[in-house]
Amino acid sequence: MGGRATGDVLKSPARILRGDAFDLIGAVDEASVDLIVTSPPYWGLRSYGLEHSDEVLDRWEAAGCSRDRVPPYDWYAREGGQLGQEPYPSWYIAHLVEFFERARRVLKPSASLWLNLGDTYFARWSSIRDGGRQGISEGRTRRRTPSGGYLHDKQLLLLPARVAIALQDAGWILRNDLIWSKPNPMPRPEQDRLRLAHEHWFHFVQRRTTGRPSYFYDLSQAEEGGLDVVSVRPVAGTNGHSAAFPPGLVRRRIQSTCPPDGLVLDPFCGTGRAVIEAVRLGRDAIGFERQAGYASEARRALKNALAELPEKQAAKSASV
Numbered sequence: 001m002g003g004r005a006t007g008d009v010l011k012s013p014a015r016i017l018r019g020d021a022f023d024l025i026g027a028v029d030e031a032s033v034d035l036i037v038t039s040p041p042y043w044g045l046r047s048y049g050l051e052h053s054d055e056v057l058d059r060w061e062a063a064g065c066s067r068d069r070v071p072p073y074d075w076y077a078r079e080g081g082q083l084g085q086e087p088y089p090s091w092y093i094a095h096l097v098e099f100f101e102r103a104r105r106v107l108k109p110s111a112s113l114w115l116n117l118g119d120t121y122f123a124r125w126s127s128i129r130d131g132g133r134q135g136i137s138e139g140r141t142r143r144r145t146p147s148g149g150y151l152h153d154k155q156l157l158l159l160p161a162r163v164a165i166a167l168q169d170a171g172w173i174l175r176n177d178l179i180w181s182k183p184n185p186m187p188r189p190e191q192d193r194l195r196l197a198h199e200h201w202f203h204f205v206q207r208r209t210t211g212r213p214s215y216f217y218d219l220s221q222a223e224e225g226g227l228d229v230v231s232v233r234p235v236a237g238t239n240g241h242s243a244a245f246p247p248g249l250v251r252r253r254i255q256s257t258c259p260p261d262g263l264v265l266d267p268f269c270g271t272g273r274a275v276i277e278a279v280r281l282g283r284d285a286i287g288f289e290r291q292a293g294y295a296s297e298a299r300r301a302l303k304n305a306l307a308e309l310p311e312k313q314a315a316k317s318a319s320v
């Protein structure tokens with residue numbers, strides 16, 4: 001399987017693996033992936049039904065560590081922490097940078113990373129919901145987030161920008177900040193601000209040891225006009241997943257930044273939209289998902305998508 005993931009865990013080209021992306025990334029072959037397209041959990045919004053321990057911060061301090069120092073992800077996860085539910089945005093940002101540092105090993109030099117992120121308003125007391133949005137409501141997990149510095153009630157945190165800058169600082173080259181404009185945002189009760197109606201899709205590529213970055217790109221496959229603002233209606237995910245990729249938006253990213261026979265990886269794949277679109281477009285694809293229900297939903301959807309493919313293409317994409 002020249003050029004494809006051939007590690008023990010990854011025997012076939014189209015697969016959904018259940019587990020923690022920070023662990024599973026270690027099983028992917030070096031320099032095998034052409035495109036990572038992904039949307040990790042946003043900070044402080046949804047739990048996706050994953051268990052999280054709010055005691056992580058106390059344990060970190062009990063171990064004699066200051067809150068300003070960020071625990072490595074492995075320690076954080078071992079103590080029951082979930083990505084996206086870190087007590088501080090700085091911890092979340094550092095964990096994302098740590099993940100993409102691990103992911104760098106599996107990327108070909110010509111590969112791209114598309115990272116979709118949305119923003120969060122700060123609230124000292126916030127309710128984290130399984131599938132919904134942040135807000136104060138009855139019967140939900142309520143978590144106290146220590147305030148201080150720029151962490152102040154009602155503050156828009158600019159988290160996508162902070163993550164993008166941290167990745168630049170870690171050596172990634174940012175090529176675009178594509179704005180996904182949503183023409184039909186959810187109604188909100190606030191009467192003192194406008195409704196958030198956009199998310200970011202950051203396109204990163206890698207530095208070369210010498211010379212300018214060079215990577216696969218087919219502009220003719222991007223949206224008409226090739227602009228960095230795209231208006232697409234969000235489409236509800238299957239199995240109650242509320243943060244699924246709009247198929248059209250992810251399809252364009254795959255067509256324009258993954259070569260026709262390339263390998264796509266979505267390490268936080270939810271219901272598997274990126275993986276499914278990738279195989280429909282004739283690419284190989286791997287998805288990681290930690291939540292059992294979403295992982296099996298993604299497997300089911302991938303199986304159906306493979307069944308609908310022309311015979312030759314399905315044989316190439318092998319088993320789920």
Ligand SMILES: C[S@@+](CC[C@H](N)C(=O)[O-])C[C@H]1O[C@@H](n2cnc3c(N)ncnc32)[C@H](O)[C@@H]1O
Pocket residue numbers: 019020021022038039040041042048050083237241243244245267268269270271272273274288289290291294
């Ligand atoms: C924003 S959603 C992705 C939705 C996806 N783009 C789709 O089209 O369905 C983030 C997903 O990451 C999963 N997740 C959270 N922490 C994870 C981890 N450490 N490893 C792998 N998946 C994780 C969540 O369960 C959730 O389904």
